[in-house]
Amino acid sequence: MAHMRLAKREITDGKELRSVIEKCTVLRIGGRDEEGMFIVPVNYGYEWEEKDGDISLKFYIHSAKEGRKARAFRKDPQVAVELDREGGVIEGSYTCSYSFAYESIMGTGTIRLLEKTEDKRRGLRFLMEHMAPGSPIEFRDEMIEAVDVYEIDVAEFKGKKREKKK
Template identity: 55%
Template sequence: MREMRLKKREITDPEILREILESCEVVRIGAMDEEGMFIVPMNYGYDVREEDGTLHVCLYLHGAKEGRKAAAFAADPRVAVEMDYNHEVITGDYTCAYSYAYRSIMGNGTITEVTDPEVKKKGLEKIMAHIAPEAKIAFLPEMVERVAVWRIDIDTFTGKERRRK
């Protein structure tokens, strides 16, 4: 994996990386198909575990079983992910001195469709826990059957932060 150019902005603290996963509302998925590269924003849920100081992240997504996104994921399981939050304009004394404060995670992984109904429910529960933790959850079998659930096992990722001065 390529080293980050501005190492001072790299986030390696597992607790801050977990905070980013929890605080972001949308993950942007980069994929490729016969028409070219595309990016799609999606809601997500996640599992994270720490092993020897390294975070292992798995994202869960849901959507229609057909369409460009579903076909692309089936044809080529390699995807890129990006999420960010904590946005704030950093003003400057001149035009090119302006910038933007943020925290982000970017990475690459492998996406697979989840077909086991119990694992699909687990993924849907993770999504709901992230986007609406107060919501009452009840999945009818036909709902679980109708929706596509995907799992992204993130192979590599970096955290980055630009702070206000």
């Protein structure tokens, strides 16, 4: 990914990056199809692995079997991803000195349809664990077969934040 202009805002610590992902609930996926570019907001689950300083990140989403995003993901699996948390307005002493506090993650990756029932079940489990922690999780096979489940293998990503002054 491109170098961040304001390096002081970049989140580089793995624990802090994961914390942003954990606190967010909406993943925005950017893709393209014959109509052009599009962004779709979805709920998600994720898998995070750190080994020797390297981070592996995968997102899991579910979707209807048909529709624009399903067609687009089949045709072009390259996607962009974005998550953010609002931190509120930072007041300034004059109009143009106002700002906004936030935390965000942006990246790119490849999306693929999970075909095997067990892979879909695993992806849905990540989604439920993130979106409804502590809830009982049980998937009947007919429920799993009724939806598509996708895995996004994130190739690269960066985090950024702006904090309110204390």
